Amino acid sequence: MAGCALDGQQNTETVAESGKVKNVIMMIGDGMGPQQVGLLRTYAHRAPNSIYEGRPTGIDRLIEAGVLGVSSTGPHDKIVVDSACSATQLATGEPALSEVIGVGTEGEYLETILERAQKMGKATGLVSDTRLTHATPAAFAAHQPHRNLENEIAVDMIRIGPDVMFSGGLRHFVPKSVNDKGATYEAIRELNDGAFTFSSKRKDEVNLLTEAQTAGYQLAFTREQMDKVQDGKVLGLFANSGMMDGIDYAATKDAGDRSEPTLKEMTMKALDILSQDEDGFFLMVEGGQIDWAGHENDVGAMLHDMVKFDEAIEAVYEWVAQRNDTLMIVTADHETGSFGFSYSMKDVPEPQKLPAPGFGDEHDYQPMFNFADLSLLDRIYAQTRSNKNIWGDFESLPADQQTAKKLAELMSKHHAFEVTEAMAATVLKTSPNRFQKAGHSYLASKTWPAVDTPFESFYVYGEETRWNLMGHALAEDQYVVWGTGTHTDTPVLVMTFGPEAATAPFSKFLTHPEVGQLAKDALK
Template sequence: MDRRKFFKYGSLATVGATMLSPIEIFGKEVDFINKGGTAKNIIMLISDGMSTGTLNMADLYLNRKTGKGSNWMQLYKDNRVSRALMDTASASSIVTDSAAASSAFGGGFRVKNGSLNISPEGKPNMPIWQKFKKAGKKAGCVTTVTITHATPAGFCVCNDSRNSQPEIAEEYLKQGFDVLLGGGDQYFNSEKREDKKNVYKDYENKGYKVVKSRNQLQNAPDNKPLLGVFDHDALPYTVDRNSSKELQEQMPTLAEMAQKAIDCMKSNPKGFVLQIEGGKVDWAAHANDISGLIYDQVAFDEAVKVAIDFAEKDKNTLVIITTDHGNANPGVIYGKNANDGFDSIQNYTHTNEYLLNQIHAEDSTSKIKDLIQQVNGISLTDEDATHIQSYYSGLEKGEEGLYNYKKLPFKTYSEIQRKYNSVGWISMDHSADYVELAMFGPGSENLKPFIKNTDIHYLMLESAGVENKF
């Protein structure tokens, strides 16, 4: 169906009005009259690059460590959400990237990988957060990667390239989004931008409170628009943050950023929309980095609790919990030591990224073995230690990868870890999986068991009673 006709010929008389007649959605007529009311607020949580195995392992991890599983899975167990599988394809491939995936949510149409809300014919599709701003709602994004990264950007702006992050930082200000929290100092700081623009100053001149630390975030006023940028690039992985007092003091958690964003926008009479991204889940999957993956998925799950707790009290908030695509498809592999192997991840103190960056060409195999014993509790063989050392001495070619700028031996080390932690991976890149999606609150009753990623755009507008006239 023509998605623009979805609302153009609908029966909404004004923004926020109640529907009076059935509307075609997902190929069927659905009567929305008195079906759960209208969502004043929408919170959409996206664990970027979360294969189903990632969701599964985070729940297993928490169950075996604490005796209590994840907040997301508990919603399933308690039958408190509508649940669906979602097709994540882009206009150019059955395997999407994050820009096209977010644009499907944001613009309501599939676009080519790499672009943000620009159709294959070059036509811009207005992003949904702009539509909600025009409807009088406040709008914000929080993420553990750069705030200008593909997933938040897809809800907010149009651009031919997801890599135009300096431009995206300025475009957010033009659109007047109310809360922006994440990393990416290099795109705002005059000393780091190529054009030497002081984008922080531009935000301050428009009335934004700019914060750069966890303490500043916690003490920021709730009655001003807020820009929080906490690191040069993405924020640190959760497991690395947990092992550093300095990082804990400097860096907010995703749950803390989510709570602050809600506090800043919840008093708006016409409500708010908020996108919350666990972006480092995707980066960890690209690196086959199991501690990075599980601990950041758990951190995302804590943000899920923040959103659900608010929605339960508010009664007028739709919460959407999903991912944009699978990545690397990890899982616990069968074997007599599967339980003990998987449980050993509880003792990991750092990511593989941290560990492999500690190794240098001049290090002996015994020093490498000591380091890995300290970080992972693994008694590495001499053969495996020599294999790892060969990457640093130039004997082995450095490994390629999307976020592997130093060409560290991520794949090699994850294959070594598998012998000890029972976790296997199919690749180091995105996959075409159908993914999990859950909805809680007004509008969730309209979710069908199987949808396309673009359908989320129209479900959000429909649930909020906002006409698609822009």
């Protein structure tokens, strides 16, 4: 790219050839491998009733105008990466170990790009649709030996102090006594206007909301409260744990009474606030629930979360395109689910008569297998509830109603695919846990969901595997294959947009520490 576009024209006043930029925006699609990008683009451009209606996706526009590279995601000493390690590598430009947050291979605290930006006098921000203390945002503003230390991560984040923090995860910022529904609970409920229920995961009486206020933060718990913030430091916590998934987002984004902001709304508000700093800013934005849907092997939910993230990407792209001082980086921490569409022997097509000379009277058109009709894309997008939430509805029923027949009814209600009682019965099967490990948060149980596949050992999350089995029950009719309930080492895309000198180094096969280092170098 020769330079950023300004109102459709090439901007000739580009940043110095050194590649230095004033602002860096890093957008991370958690779990967004090339397969997930392909799912979005196939739906957008080929579904008969695509909501894109012939328009390019935000990712399309970004790739067309910018620079495309590829990156290996692996950790320092292993093959497959988790989100904490990968985000640490992107945040610090250094190799990292599995499941660590902002810590190096020798146990040292690593300077993140956010901390470097702070030292340079720049504003900083974090936005995610998961929890603020979840692995990806945590890696930019915390230093802990394990990603599960979310209470300690929350303390780090207030101490390190990004100017803008928007996400879910209130449960790690409020004292344990809120679980007693006493005075502290009532005070916080008044603050959040009763917009969502909350509880605490803390083991102490530390109230990080009051500590944040002492540190100069304004607090926001609803979209309306966020909109009122015009400048300064702000901590926005819009859900007790994760925020709305892509399906709920699609159903509520146009509702006038919606209290939870969308990923796009949080992102643009962060840009409004951070861009007031004359020294520039660093902003990380995570589309985190692509990964959750991939873990659950839920293709409809994954497509919806790709659409949600793409909307935020397009808004940021349009913002950056009006400037000549900003580097935009869009990548993923890893791929999740080993997802893909596949052809099969189900419903092999009947012969069709097609014109000569290619066919004619002597030769019919008849593929040997079913290569999946494009109408499937619309049916997949038509899903109205994630499998995880359908299972939650099922578990809330009285015990005598938790039958295969009832599960089939619930699944059929929210999917554009018929689910039979026999299909649902496969979700309810249980088998001995041959990987049992006493004291392990997921593997301690003697029995768990029966995964009827050679890849059983890659479905690691205990009873949550029921969600995967729901996806597997649908997979044959969706022409979808899944290889795992965890991550793969598939290289991911790195899409950059901005001044040519800053984007050019990304146009090759990189590693994630190299991507992180290039991002840090751009702020020098």
